[in-house]
Amino acid sequence: MxxxxxxxxxxxxxxxxxxxxxxxxxxxxxxxxxxxxxxxxxxxxxxxxxxxxxxxxxxxxxxxxxxxxxxxxxxxxxxxxxxxxxxxxxxxxxxxxxxxxxxxxxxxxxxxxxxxxxxxxxxxxxxxxxxxxxxxxxxxxxxxxxxxxxxxxxxxxxDFPMIEAGQVRHEIDWLYGINLTRVLTLAVKNTAGWFKIVSTGRVQGPTLSYIAEREQEVNLFVPYPFWIIQAKTVHNDMEIELEYSKKRIDTKNDAENIVKDLDGKTAHVDSINSRTTAQQPHPPFNLSTLQSEAYRHFGFKPSRTLAVAQSLYLDAIISYPRTSSEKLPQTLDLKEILKGLGKMKNYSSMVKQVVQAGNLIPVQGKKSDPAHPAIHPTGSKPTKQLTPTEKKLYDLIVRRFLSLFGESAVKEHLRADIKHEDYLLYLRGLRILKHGWMEFYGPYTKTNEKELPDISEGDSFLLSPVNDEERYTQPPSRFNPSSLLKLLERENLGTKATRARIVDSIKSRGYTLNDKFELSTLGYALFETLEKYMPDILSPELTRHLEKEMNDILQERTNRVDVLSRAKGDLLELLENFKLQEGKIGNELVTGLQRYWKSKEELGECPKCREGTLRVIRSSKTGKRFVGCSNYSKSKCDQTFPLPQKGDLSPLDMTCPHCGYQMFQVVSGRRKWETCINWTECPGRKDELKALEEQRKKRTEKPQKENKK
Amino acid sequence: MSFCTICGRVAWNKSDFCRYHKEALDGLQSSYELWRKASELSWDEYIEKLCQIDETGRWVLDVAEQIRSGDGLSTPT
Missing domain, CATH: 3.40.50.140 (Rossmann fold)
Incomplete structure (x- = not known):
């Protein structure tokens, strides 16, 4: 034994x-x-x-x-x-x-x-x-x-190549993360005497750079005008909206001429065309597509999706989630998985349909992963009661898996061409002829079905009213957790296991402001400083090169000692270069920090003395925070306002529509709300106060009841 | 060393603005021609319009507001 x-x-x-x-x-x-x-x-x-x-x-x-x-x-x-x-x-x-x-x-x-x-x-x-x-x-x-x-x-x-690659990743991340963070933090400390951790790292730097570049595009955006034509008609007592064939009209003059030529005129149905398309099921989930889909449908942050998927994996009801693969291997016992799922009430009828159809060859994606297959259910029953979050994610994974066996969905796109002289308008419809795999994927598909009204070729319509509307080009969208994660994956930065954490850390360090990844003043200060003095840290090239070296270790084309030695050499060069400019870097970061703190703590002009600035102050006696006038210390003004004691405050660029006082946002846990500094007196905020009072009551009543028990 | 009259950053190449606001000013000025062709607006009307539109970038808006307040920046030549 x-x-x-x-x-x-x-x-x-x-x-x-x-x-x-x-x-x-x-x-x-x-x-x-x-x-x-x-x-x-x-x-x-x-x-x-x-x-x-x-x-x-x-x-x-x-x-x-x-x-x-x-x-x-x-x-x-x-x-x-x-x-x-x-x-x-x-x-x-x-x-x-x-x-x-x-x-x-x-x-x-x-x-x-x-x-x-x-x-x-x-x-x-x-x-x-x-x-x-x-x-x-x-x-x-x-x-x-x-x-x-x-x-x-x-x-x-x-698997020693994997171990070596893992070891070198930790070592290089440590070297870059620790040394560069100390560089920045000590630059601030030696300049201003403040100790504030200013961090960056091998992947965090390029990520910050992508966010900053997008922010610049948004902030520098000059919109251009264009016009759209809106035409309506009535057919069989039903109001119908028609689509003008040209989506954008470039000049106001042209738009007005079109309206003049069409309004009140008769148009006829010239032709009705139909086009049929078949849509295959989406490939099986890998971690990235699961995170993206979970964000789209449930609003889960990528890190949350990973944590929930990990918990489902540990309960043996789904396969290992940290995978890049979009393929299910032939060795996978699909019948056994379907048998297991068939015993679950929610999926039994769908499984029956899949089995009856007899097509047990799943759709496969392009990406593969040598270590793990695509994410799929195991067919085992959960050993514990799933939380609502787990239930949602599990349902998404199961339905995606079942949809892989479905037939293609068939859609019929209909378009009626409606003409008046040389002007062309459209009326569109969409019909799903066969739902196929969509039946299994159910709530996670969007059909946008729209029936075409009962019209025939030659029918006439009176176009009325016809209007033009001025619109503007849109700035690029800021990132959200899901799109940022996708970008990192596309740029091959970080790994499937680390990306979600990096996305979170950018926010938790205060470099961005909200879920839309709007760059904060601190984020700007860091980006500008690094861009000026250490541009290599922001460049994806450096970290992509390291990723390639780690991959070479996995493929046994190089070894840990050589990769580490080269990385140390490069880093030392960077640090020496930095040391020469520490003073300048410190000054810029300190200015940025001052701007950041100002933006976080200043709440506009004092409404009482009109000279001082309202600031968030923490009482040295009680530790509680409140809003006070900067002239208080000069004994000139005693204006104060109370503040909620919990949560992260950020001043907003707006005043209260009820009382005119400065507004601010409070984020506490998952709750987020906006109020004004005058919230205890503001006539528009009575309801908020009432709700707060009720919450307090409930909280105090609960322990009393429990004590009685 | 001079500083941006809008945000206090270091001014860019002897301009009154930092590099961001300078770039915003350049973009705002170069876009006027297209706006003029599209909707026959005067320079002042154009600036007023940019101040009202939600889509206008923050730095462009900062510059447009400064122009509207009449601090000497005028129609591009």
Whole structure:
């Protein structure tokens, strides 16, 4: 009998893996000093299934001092780097103790760069085992059958190119992130004496640059006028809107002439044309398309979609979500998945339709991923009650999967050409002749069906009224989380696992203002400074080159040591160049920060003294914030306004329509609202106050009721 | 060193504006010809229109408002 340690990535995964591998499906959870492991039997082997909590080890500089350059690092337990990571200590200690009497080590973390690195670091630094003799389980879903198969057919070696690529990614990200952030932060500190973390990094820099460039396009946009023609008619007592054949008229004069020539005139139906098109189902989801679709339908941020998908994966009801693939391999047991889904009330009738149609060849996309298939349901039933968010995402994934087996949707596009002399107008209709796959994808498809009125060739219409309307060209749209993520993917910046976090960090650092990624004054200051003094950091070329080198490691065309050495050389050159200009950089960032804080804290002219400026002030005695006049310290003005104590405040560029006072926005958790500084007295805000009062009442009543119970 | 009369950034090449507002002014001036052809507006009417339209970029709006307030910037030659 041999003792085998199976290293998993998370507690939930450990539980599922232990359950799948135990002969009796009753693994025993052994709890020890704030951590646990699973004890199971498989044949003659005793399995100890342990878990990490994502990364248990992180990089730390080996030479002390919060300065730069810092180039040498070592892997240390995470709790030594992150104060909050206290949970990792008992887990590392437990793995250390258990590893002493183990014969074979098996890595069963996720099959991707991060998963492979987590397994390797746990083996090397917690188990103190030789990674060269460890074995590797490879799987894409956490279903019993796939885990058992992965265990019985495990690989005899770890995937070292993947591990090296993961290691070098962490090392280079650490080197660039830590050194460049210190460069900027210390430049501010040495100039103004303030300590404010100003961060940038290998991918964050180019991302900021894309946002800034788009912001510039929006801010520099000069709209051009054009005119559209609106024509109406009545047919069989029904008002019909007609479309003028030219969508844009360039001059006011031309538009007025068209109106003059058409208004009150008779037009006739010259011809009715129909065109039929067939639309294939969309390809299976990869992480990026899932994130994009979830944002479109539910408004989920990409990071949220990833977290929810991860939770569905850990419950073994969907496959591994961090995949680029849009393909389902032939080895996938589609019948078994459909059988499982057929047992679920929501999907049974659809599954029946799919099976009856007999076409079990799914539509495939173009992109592939060597490690994992496209995201698909496993057919297993959830072991727990899904949250509403999980339900939504699961439904989207299942319906997308079912739609892959559907027939093409057939649409009939109808167009009636209506003529008056040389003028041409259209009347359009759209009919869905066959819904095909759309029936399965259901609420996530848009049909825009529009019946063509009952008209025939030769019918006459009186065109009345006919008007022209002035319109303007539109500026480019700002990014939203989904479009920014797509851009990063298209530009090959970051990985499918890191992009969502980068998108979030741009916002959480204060570089952008809202979900529309409007650049803040701080974002501008950072962008302008980097553009002037360290343009390489903003260039996607640098990071794209590093991504290519990491990919070369994966393909075994180069190795970690060489890539790291080149990256360190490039970084040192950048840092030396920076050191020479530290003063100038510091000055520009300080000016930008001052502008940022001003924009965050100033709320316009004081309505009382008309000289001072209203500012957000925090009381040194109570710690509470309020609005006060800048002339208060000179004993000239005592104007104050109360402020909500929770949430992030940002002044708005508008005044209250009820009382004329400055408006501001409060963002607290997921809630966001706008009010004026005079909100406690404002006649228009009585309802808000009432609602607030009721909320307070409810909050105070709740604990009282619970106490009585 | 001189500063932008609108936003306080460093002025661009001896202009009264920073590089953003200078670029906005250039764009605003070069677009007038197209506006004039399209709707026969005078320069002042054009500036007034830009101040009213939601689609106008923020920096262009800043410059248009400054022109409207009559600080000496005039019709491009």
């Amino acid at each position: 041999s003792r085998v340690m199976v290293i998993t990535e998370k507690p939930t995964a450990a539980k599922r893996i232990a359950h799948a591998l135990d002969d009796n499906k009753t693994p025993m959870e052994v709890k020890k000093r704030g951590a646990s492991y699973y004890d199971c039997k498989r044949g003659t082997d005793e399995l100890i299934v342990v878990y990490a909590l994502g990364h248990l080890f992180e990089l730390k500089q080996t030479v002390k001092g919060w300065t730069y350059p810092r180039m040498e690092t070592s892997w240390v337990p995470k709790y030594e780097v992150e104060k909050k990571a206290t949970q990792t200590k008992p887990i590392i200690n437990l793995i250390k103790r258990l590893a002493k009497d183990v014969d074979t080590f098996v890595v069963a973390t996720d099959h991707d760069i991060e998963g492979s690195l987590i397994g390797y670091l746990t083996l090397k630094y917690a188990c103190k085992a030789d990674p060269m003799v460890a074995r590797r389980m490879l799987f894409s879903t956490l279903t019993d059958s796939e885990i058992q198969n992965a265990f019985d057919n495990m690989s005899g070696t770890l």
